[in-house]
Amino acid sequence: MEGLKLSQQEQRNYGELFQLCDVDGTGRITGIKASELFLSSGLGQDALLQISELCGAKRLGHFGRSQFYIALKLIAAAQQGMPLKLDSLNSGEFISLIKQL
Numbered sequence: 001m002e003g004l005k006l007s008q009q010e011q012r013n014y015g016e017l018f019q020l021c022d023v024d025g026t027g028r029i030t031g032i033k034a035s036e037l038f039l040s041s042g043l044g045q046d047a048l049l050q051i052s053e054l055c056g057a058k059r060l061g062h063f064g065r066s067q068f069y070i071a072l073k074l075i076a077a078a079q080q081g082m083p084l085k086l087d088s089l090n091s092g093e094f095i096s097l098i099k100q101l
Helices: 008-021 031-041 045-055 065-079 086-090
Strands: none
Touching (some): 008 031, 008 065, 031 065, 045 065, 065 086
């Protein structure tokens, strides 16, 4: 998560979500398991696919902790109407915690 700035509350919340989704304790979350959670964000399939590509999970075939946290931060940004770009994450604009997860 090099370069990704998370508040202590985000670190705690994202960590809890990661533990819930990493059911076998491998440090990897399948795309299917992540999509179950991400769909509850209210974002459309196209946005979620773009997020998967931006965080690198699509290329890797899974979500590691870094990809998962970046995806969660992108979901929060998209919920606030911010553009789906990695630059949005550390733009200095406040991105509140994810809604509806």
